[in-house]
Amino acid sequence: MRSEKRRDVRARGLRVAGLAALALLLAACAPHATQDSLKPQGPYAREIKNLFVPVFWVAAAVFFLVEGGFVYILLRYRHRKGRDRMPAQTHGNTRLEIGWTIVPAVVLAAVMVPTVATIFDLARKPPAGALNVTVEGRQWWWNFKYTDADMKNAAGGPIATPDVMVIPTGRPVYLSLEAMGGLIGGTNPDFEVIHSFWVPELAYKQDVVPGRTNHILLQADHTGTYFGQCAEFCGLSHGLMRFRVLAMTPADFATWASQEKQGAASPTDPFAQKGMDFFLNGSCVQCHTITGLQGAGGVSAPDLTHYANPAHSCAASCAIDTLDPSQLSRWLANPAAIVPGSKMPNYHLSADQIQALVAYLRSLT
Ligand code: CUA
Secondary structure (H helix, E strand, O other), rough: OHHHHHHHHHHHHHHHHHHEEEEHHHHHOOOOOOOOOOOOOOHHHHHHHHHHHHHHHHHHHHHHHHHHHHHHHHHHHOOOOOOOOOOOOOOHHHHHHHHHHHHHHHHHHHHHHHHHHHHHHHHHOOOOOOEEEEEEEEEEEEEEEEEOOOOEOOOOOEEEEEEEEEOOOOEEEEEEEOOOEEEEOOOOOOOOOOEEEOOOOOOOOOOOOOOOOOEEEEOOOOOOEEEEEEEOOOOOHHHHHHEEEEEHHHHHHHHHHHHHHOOOOOOHHHHHHHHHHHHOOHHHHHEEOOOOOOOEEEOOOOOOOOOOOOOEEOOOOOOEOOOOOOHHHHHHHHHHOOOOOOOOOOOOOOOOHHHHHHHHOOOOO
């Protein structure tokens, strides 16, 4: 009876070990991970990796020493048949105890030196010439406001891009992180909650906390798209709260900024004009801004002035591709079907209204 029970326990142990090994194997199935902090693409992310690697090896050595000693003692001094006498009891060993107090203290002190140095280094004031961007964490999207004096839009406010932050390569970007909330369209609450801003390839992670402004620096070595993600549970669509950082050459960045400074032009296509009229006379303007369109100045939802600028390429927390009109149609038909809990209401638009709105939004380059 007892041996049967033991066999059961052993079988269960094997199953658990097998599942754990499978999980480990599957966890390694990402040859081209886009959010890999071990492949830093800029100096600030590199500083974090340079700290992580030595600390990891120290921790690994400690792990194998402690666990190895533990397993050795378990096996070496296990109970054996026919040896039922009580082993000699030891009460304290001063030399050993001093040893295992001092050695960990020395190891921790050794780890602390580069850790504290990195913390201070990353917390330093922005270098001269940094690009200043205010990042707003909303439910559930990110807004990027370019606050430098030479980054004003046609209305005199900061250029703002939802979901995609555009930066020049080789230049530090100083971020001011703020949590935002409020009533959308006067009724729908957008709760001010904690988010966490993380672009693993470009910077370390930083919480975005209501009522205070946190700062981090990021920088990209090369042009390209870097993927970011909210890293703090913030409500129903936390897992969909994605964004992108688009790094351009300084020349391309200047060209992009000069486009962004322009307000939106009225469309010439009559169908798109119909969409613009609907946008103005419907509920859209309560929440959305389109610089250059009189009466569209809402601030609780994404600024759509350059919605269809091909550089931005994603909208609605990057759940939709702005270059694909069918995705925008699906979004307008039922936002919550794409981003559950989305603060964008379902206005039960007709197919005609949706098509006109899509034509208008697609004219906003
Ligand atoms: Cu925002 Cu999670």
